[in-house]
Amino acid sequence: MRDFLPAEKARRERVLSVIRQRYRAHGFDEIETPVMEEYSRLHAGIGGDNEKLAYNVLKRGLDADAIRAAADDPSGLADLGLRYDLTVPLARFYASHRAELPAVFRAIQVAPVWRAERPQKGRYRQFMQADIDIMGDASPRAEAELIVATLDAVDALGLEGATVRINDRRALDWMLDSFGFTSDERPGVLITIDKLDKIGPDGVIRELRERGATPAAVDEFYGFLHRPPLPEYDPYGERPIRSVLPDGAPDDVVADLVAIGDAVSAARSDDARIPLVFDPFLVRGMGYYTGTIFELAHPSVEYSLGGGGRYDGMIGRFLGQDVPAVGFSLGFERIVDLVTDSDRATERSIVLVHDRDVPLDELIALKASLTGGGARVRLEQRPKNLKALLERAASDGYMSFATVAPGAAVDALEFKPLA
Incomplete structure (x- = not known):
């Protein structure tokens, strides 16, 4: 968990402002939920490994005997927990609010x-997430809207050239x-396949054999990984998708993936x-x-800057009725480190350096006049070391300064750049 000094906090807020503005432009509405959720929701088996990383909140009023009695049962000790993501x-x-929502x-x-x-x-115990989700739409339109909005936000931050890797759990x-892998061994097999870009095909096959996965299935997978690549010149579409899948891929899954690609391509014509x-x-x-x-x-980086997917079964656990849902989460902490601060140049931020003898009412009037015109203004009394003050102001994000003498008018101030 980290503290943020003023300049870094301002930078983070500028990035968040761009993300919010672009998402709102695509028809998304911002909501807010509590930082805590019920323990039973956070540990319902839908959060993957994140459930093991949840901070749980001790029940109120437990005495020593009650704590000892529940020592082997976390649910007996905690009834709330801090959220580990924004999807749950x-x-x-x-x-809770479906009747009030579109x-x-x-x-x-x-x-x-x-x-x-x-x-x-790159790993923190408290970090910011920026999510967009669409509930109530089972069609590929939802995925297309999410991808287009996300790429728009990333472009607006100056990170042009981003791409979205896409797959479908049904295809997997x-x-x-x-x-030939059995349903029981599928979770472990997926964990190993997820390491393909780190340990390579041979490393994946070796680990699958060490896991004791079905030998014939591992042999089939080995043959698939080492088959000669087919020539394919289209970057995305039905032919390239089918060319990297085993023969006989489900038509409905391929059709959904193709429809998403066509919509995204059309939006970014x-x-x-x-x-x-x-x-x-x-x-x-x-x-x-x-x-x-x-x-x-x-x-510019080897790691992902966000991700998401369709989770049609989650809301039904709380509602008793399945609702289609899909979401995309930006890795804000990674993105903010890549974004340049070029937008600072457009901000009018001023330090007014005054002598001790300038009347207070004049100072406040000058400041009010400048802030009324849209500027950000800081008052500073002239110190012995003016250079150090100006360097600190520049590091805090201020762009210019002016010295103020008694009786000075706004029109007479001479603004000089800090950089």
């Missing part, structure tokens, strides 16, 4: 979440079945490059995904 709270929110609801959530991670570079399940890449081995670890899954990639 959203499902609960939708189930048939197809497009939600924005921008808020912190908490996980008991081992602290290291079908592929594993076609190789000014971009000659189709920003989608079909990846038959994209897994994503969340157990609640039921269909399309995707990850945001950018050529």
Whole structure:
């Protein structure tokens, strides 16, 4: 968990402002949920490994005997917990307020979440997530809207050139079945396949054999991984999708993937490059995904900048009735490190450096006049070391300064750049 000094906090808020503005432009509405949820919801078996990282809140009023009696049962000690993502709270929110929401609801959530991670570079125990979700739409239109809005937000932040890797859990399940893996061993097999880009095909096959996966299925998978690639010149579409799947891929799954690609391509008609890449081995670890899954990639970094997918079965756990849902989460902490601060140059931010003898009413009047015109203004009394003050102001994001003498008028102030 981290503190943020003023300049960094301002930078983060500028990035969040762009994300919010672009998402709202695409018809999404922002909601807010509590930082805590009921323990039973957070540990309902739908959060994957994140459930193990949840911060749980001790029940009120437990005495020493009650704590000892429940020592082996976490649910007896805790009834609440800090949210580890924004998807579980959203499902609960939708189930609670469905009657007050439109048939197809497009939600924005921008808020912190908490996980008991081992602290290291890029992994924090408190971090910001920026999510958009669509509930009530089972068609590929929902995925297309999410992808277009996300790419628009990333472009607006100056990170042009992003692409979305896309797959479908239904295609993955079908592929594993076609190789001969059993349903019981599928979760472990997916964990290993998810390492393909890290340990390579031979490493995956070796680990599957070490796991004791069905030998004949592993042999089939080995043959598939080492088959010669087919020539394919279209970047995305039915032919390239089928070319990297085993023969006989489900027509409905392929049709959905093609429809998403056609819609995204049409929305970004000014971009000659189709920003989608079909990846038959994209897994994503969340157990609640039921269909399309995707990850945001950018050529400047090797890791993903966000991801999401369809989770049609989650809301039904809270509502008692299934509702189609799909979401896309930006990895805000990773993105904010890549965004340049070029927008600062357009901000009018001023430091007024005054002597001790300038009357207070004059100072406040000058400041009010400048802030009324849209400027950001800080008053500073002239110190012995003016250079140090100005350097600090520049590091805090201020762009110019002016010195103020008694009787000075706004029109007479001489503004000088800090940089």
